[in-house]
Each structure stands twice: as structure tokens, then as C-alpha cells.
Amino acid sequence: MLKLLGAALIIVAGTMAGWMKARQYANRPSQIRSLMQALKRLETEITYSFTPLPDALRRIAHQNKDPLRSLLMTAAEGMNDAMGLTAQESLHRALDQHWRHTAMKASERDVLHQLAYTLGTSDRRDQLSHMESAIRQLEAEEAEARDDQARYEKMFRSLGLLTSALIVILIY
Known part of the structure; x- marks a missing residue:
């Protein structure tokens, strides 16, 4: 009876691990899409509203879900007077604080990292051109993320169950 319970726990744990990894592949394209939409809104705020950057980031953060909301709010709060x-x-x-909570990879982080060098330091036209470049790079990353999702999502779901079943067979 105890062996059966242990085997069931191993299978459940392995299956859940596979599903969690698969969920990362499923979440990455949608998070990249949300990031691109946030950058497009920031373009609009800079171009037409002449909104100060911290206020624009706060406004855009409230229009998004976590983890992007937390990232944008932390960025906006860092620019306040205090x-x-x-x-x-x-x-x-x-x-640095919030990236680990996303499903995105280092390439998307690098795009934002590079964009940060021009935000708030150059004229409006230069900032807009850098944001457009970042959006184009993110579009390419989104296409790659969709390919990865199609290729790996189902595989990790199955792999979690099969690996845990193999462990149970080898143990017993």
C-alpha cells in the first residue's frame, strides 16, 4: 500500500513538472505580445500625450496583467523623486527584480535592456525609432516562441508523465 502511494506521488509530481514546463512554452508568446502592445502604448503616450515617462509607465502597467504589470510599476516607481x-x-x-517571474527568455530581456539606454535620454523622435526597432525584434522573438510552443509544449506534457512512469518502474 505504501509503495502504491509512493508510486502515485512520483507520477503526479513528474506530470505536474511536465505541465509546468509546457505552460512556460505556452505563456511566452502571449507575454511577448503583451510586451509589444505595452511598447506601442508607450509610443502613443510619448508621441501624442507628451506624458512624463513615469506616469506613462504607470498608466500602461494598470492596463496589463502580472508579471508585466509588476515590471512596469517597479520601473515607474524607481523614477519618482524619492x-x-x-x-x-x-x-x-x-x-533584475521581476524577469524571473516571466516566461520570456534572455533575448527579450536584452531587447528591453538595450531600449532602457535610450528611454528618457534622447529626443522624442530618437526614442520612437528605438521603440519601433525593439518592437520589430520582439515580433521576431514572438514568431520563434510560437515555433517553440508548437514543437515543445506537447512534448513536455508527455515527457513529464513518461519520465515519472520510468522512475516508478526502475524503483519497483
Whole structure:
């Protein structure tokens, strides 16, 4: 009876691990899409509303779900008078704190990291061109993420169950 319970726990744990890994592959394209939409909204705020960067980031953060909401709010809070960080420092700090909670990979982080160097430091036209470039790079990453999702999502779901079943067979 105890062996049966142990085997069931191993199978459940392995299956859940596979499903969690598969969920990362499923969440990555949608998170990249949300990030692109947030950057497009930021373009609009900079171009038409002339909204200060911290206020624009706060407004955009409220329109998104976590983990992107937390990332943008932390970046906006870092630029307030009490913290006194530059846009670059604030965004880098937010990336360091919240990136591990996303399903996105280092390539998307690098795009935001590079974008942070120009936010708030150059004229409006230059910032917009850098944001457009970042959006184009993210579109390419999204296409790659969709390919990875199609290729690996189902495989990891099955692999979790099969690996745990193999462990149970080898143990007993």
C-alpha cells in the first residue's frame, strides 16, 4: 500500500513538472505580445500625450496583467523623486527584480535592456525609432516562441508523465 502511494506521488509530481514546463512554452508568446502592445502604448503616450515617462509607465502597467504589470510599476516607481533613479537605472532594476517571474527568455530581456539606454535620454523622435526597432525584434522573438510552443509544449506534457512512469518502474 505504501509503495502504491509512493508510486502515485512520483507520477503526479513528474506530470505536474511536465505541465509546468509546457505552460512556460505556452505563456511566452502571449507575454511577448503583451510586451509589444505595452511598447506601442508607450509610443502613443510619448508621441501624442507628451506624458512624463513615469506616469506613462504607470498608466500602461494598470492596463496589463502580472508579471508585466509588476515590471512596469517597479520601473515607474524607481523614477519618482524619492528614488531618484534615471529611466535606464530604474528599468534595469525592474528587469533584475521581476524577469524571473516571466516566461520570456534572455533575448527579450536584452531587447528591453538595450531600449532602457535610450528611454528618457534622447529626443522624442530618437526614442520612437528605438521603440519601433525593439518592437520589430520582439515580433521576431514572438514568431520563434510560437515555433517553440508548437514543437515543445506537447512534448513536455508527455515527457513529464513518461519520465515519472520510468522512475516508478526502475524503483519497483
